[in-house]
Amino acid sequence: MNKNIFQHFNARAAHTIFIVAFFILIMPEYPFLHTHVLIVYAAFAACYIWMAAAPKGWWNAKRYVLAVCILAGITLIIRIVHSDYPDHRIFWPLLYMLGVADPKWNRSTVTLAVFTVCLIFAMMLVDKVSYGALIAAVLMYIAVRNQSLLREAHRTNRKQLEQLNTAYSELQQTSVQAMGYAALTERTRLARDIHDGFGHQMTSLIVQLQALKLMIPQDPAGAANSVDETLKVARKGMDEVRLAVKEWSDDEKGLGPIALKGLVSQIEANSMVQIQYKEIGPIGEWPVECSVILYRILQEALTNILKHADAKLVNIVVEEENEHVMLLITDDGHFSDEKPLNFGFGLNSMIERCKSAGGSIVFSANSPNGLKIQADIPLNITSSTAYKETIHANRENDSNRTGG
Secondary structure (H helix, E strand, O other), X not given: OHHHHHHHHHHHHHHHHHHHXXXXXXXXXXXXXXXXXXXXXXXXXXXXXXXXXXXXXXXXXXXXHHHHHHHHHHHHHHHHHOOOOOOHHHHHHHHHHHHOOOHHHHHHHHHHHHHHHHHHHHHHHHOOOOHHHHHHHHHHHHHHHHHHHXXXXXXXXXXXXXXXXXXXXXXXXXXXXXXXHHHHHHHHHHHHHHHHHXXXXXXXXXXXXXXXXXXXXXXXXXXHHHHHHHHXXXXXXXXXXXXXXXXXXXXXOOHHHHHHHHHHHHHHHOOOOEEEEEEEOOOOOOOHHHHHHHHXXXXXXXXXXXXXXXXXXXXXXXXXXXXXXXXXXXXXOOOOOOOOOOOOHHHHHHHHHHHHOOOEEEEEEOOOOOEEEEEEEEOOOOHHHHHHHHHHHHHHHHHHHXXX
C-alpha cells in the first residue's frame, strides 16, 4: 500500500514538472512587460497542475468533459478580447493530461483529445498553420496514452498474478484437506474391516475355547480334536491382523496412496461404476506436491468417466519406479479412435498439472473401447518449484518491459 502511494505521488510530481517546464518554454520573451499575458498563462498552468494533483478517484467522464469545455470556453473568450494570445500551445498540457487519464474513461478522454486537437488546428488556422507542431502534439498524446495503457496493463497483470498466487495456495490447501478426508475415509474402512473380520474370528475363538474348557473333563479325545480347529481360527485371525497392519503401515507413509484409495472408495460407493485399484511394487513416501497432482488427475479422470464415458469398469494402476510415479487409468466407456478426443478445461488442467511438475500425460484409446490415461510424475521435481520458477520468469519479463 505504501509503495502504491509513493508511486502515485511520484507520478503527480512528474506531471507537475512537465506542466511547469512546458509553460516556462512557451512564455513570452519578456513576460513581466505583459502582465496580463503572464496572468493568463499562470492561470492555465495552475488549472493543469490542479488536474494532475486531483485524486485519481475524483475524476469521471462528466468531469473530464466539464474541465475541457471550461478551458476551451475561457480560451475562446480571451482570444476574442485579445487576438494575439494565447496560442495553440496552451492546449498541449491538456492533451498530456488526457493522455495520462485513467484508462477506465478511455472512450471519453479519446473523444476529448480529438476535440482538443481540432481546437489546436482551428487556432492554427487563425494564426499560422504549422503541420509539424500539429503532428508533434498528436504524437505526444499517442505516446503518453500508450505509456499510460501499458502501465495500467502491467499493474493489472501484477494484481492478477497475486490473485493467481493466492488461488494456487488455497487450491493446494484444499487439495491437502480433501486428501486428508479421503485418507480418513480409507482408514475408517480399514478399522471396520478389522472389527468385522478379526473381531468375528476372536469371537469364534472365545466360543470354541469356552466349549473346549467344558469338553476336557468329559471328552478328552474330542477336546484334543477341537484344538486343531481352534488353532485354524487363531491363525486365520492372525493373518487378517497382519494384512490390516501391513495396509495401515503403508498408509502411514504419506497421504498419497491412501488418499487415492480413499477417493476410489468414495466414488465407487456413490456410483454404479466398479473400480479396481492396484499398486505394483513397493510404494514409498510421496512429496505433498506430487500427491496433490496425482490426486487431482485421478479425481478429474473419474469425474469425466462418470459424466461422459458411460463406463461399467475402471482399472487404476499405481507404480513407482526410478523416482517416478506412474498412474494408469483405463475404462470400458464408449470412446474409440474413430472420433477425436475433446480437450476441454478438465483434460487441459490435467496436462498443465503434469507439465508444472516436469511430468507427462498421454491420452489414448483403450482396447476394445474406452479411454486410457497414463500420467508420469517425477518425485524429485515438485510442482511448487516449477510454479515459482514460472512466476519468477514472468516477473523478470514484466520488469524488462517496463524498464526495470
